[in-house]
Amino acid sequence: MAEDKKGENKYSIIIPTYNERLNIALIIYLVFKHLKDFNFEVIVVDDGSPDGTQDIVKQLQQVYGEDHILLRPRAKKLGLGTAYVHGLKHASGNFVVIMDADLSHHPKYLPSFIKKQIETGASIVTGTRYVTGGGVHGWNLMRKLTSRGANVLAQTLLWPGVSDLTGSFRLYRKSALEDIISSVVSKGYVFQMEMIVRATRKGYHIEEVPITFVDRVYGSSKLGGSEIVEYLKGLLYLLVTT
Ligand SMILES: Nc1nc2c(ncn2[C@@H]2O[C@H](COP(=O)(O)OP(=O)(O)O[C@H]3O[C@H](CO)[C@@H](O)[C@H](O)[C@@H]3O)[C@@H](O)[C@H]2O)c(=O)[nH]1
Numbered sequence: 754m755a756e757d758k759k760g761e762n763k764y765s766i767i768i769p770t771y772n773e774r775l776n777i778a779l780i781i782y783l784v785f786k787h788l789k790d791f792n793f794e795v796i797v798v799d800d801g802s803p804d805g806t807q808d809i810v811k812q813l814q815q816v817y818g819e820d821h822i823l824l825r826p827r828a829k830k831l832g833l834g835t836a837y838v839h840g841l842k843h844a845s846g847n848f849v850v851i852m853d854a855d856l857s858h859h860p861k862y863l864p865s866f867i868k869k870q871i872e873t874g875a876s877i878v879t880g881t882r883y884v885t886g887g888g889v890h891g892w893n894l895m896r897k898l899t900s901r902g903a904n905v906l907a908q909t910l911l912w913p914g915v916s917d918l919t920g921s922f923r924l925y926r927k928s929a930l931e932d933i934i935s936s937v938v939s940k941g942y943v944f945q946m947e948m949i950v951r952a953t954r955k956g957y958h959i960e961e962v963p964i965t966f967v968d969r970v971y972g973s974s975k976l977g978g979s980e981i982v983e984y985l986k987g988l989l990y991l992l993v994t995t
């Protein structure tokens with residue numbers, strides 16, 4: 754396996770949170786477990802969660818160290834896309850990973866993202882549910898159809914050459930992420946699709962690794978009907994502007 758055992762690379766793991774009190778300790782434990790051979794930091798971007806997520810993160814900082822877990826909160830819920838932008842400003846690594854807090858993105862995949870990047874030299878490695886070896890577990894039929902439909906629609910209109918456009922488990926070379934993010938306008942969930950489409954248009958080397966997305970056990974999704982409308986608007990915007 755290609756490895757970066759405490760080598761020159763540092764991975765900044767950005768985890769956006771909104772009401773993830775019941776998930777945050779486990780995801781951080783698992784990140785530490787699976788990245789023990791690598792240089793990394795975890796950056797939690799919490800948007801003033803009323804459930805006290807930040808209190809748990811502060812306790813975890815006492816256990817793991819404040820240099821390993823950074824809490825970079827914002828006063829209120831400002832949207833998932835802007836949470837990544839905020840986290841990136843505080844990242845000290847030369848690579849950045851973006852992942853959900855609710856264990857839908859299992860940290861066990863992190864070494865395979867890193868391995869793929871080292872083997873190929875890619876600027877982006879994106880987790881995909883829609884190739885052999887990947888999948889979705891635990892979603893109801895409606896959510897499966899929504900995700901599949903969103904992907905098929907975007908594939909048909911935009912031809913990006915990436916199999917999972919709405920997934921958000923990704924590793925970026927930090928310089929690439931900074932460059933791409935500077936041209937992204939979306940603020941919510943559609944941010945993921947805009948990021949990867951703009952990356953393909955800019956000619957970045959993108960590789961994929963299969964992941965199985967497992968629906969959360971604790972808490973609830975923050976994806977509402979308004980995000981679906983925003984997705985459709987974002988799709989049209991990309992169609993016109995890219
Ligand atoms: N800071 C912050 N975090 C947020 C916000 N909205 C959501 N989050 C956090 O973002 C992560 C994903 O939110 P979920 O609500 O769990 O999303 P989901 O419905 O499971 O959707 C997932 O799958 C989609 C693809 O099918 C993805 O498009 C989406 O990004 C996410 O990975 C979680 O860690 C959640 O706490 C926000 O406004 N601010």
Ligand SMILES: [Mg+2]
Pocket residue numbers: 853855857969974
């Ligand atoms: Mg989720």
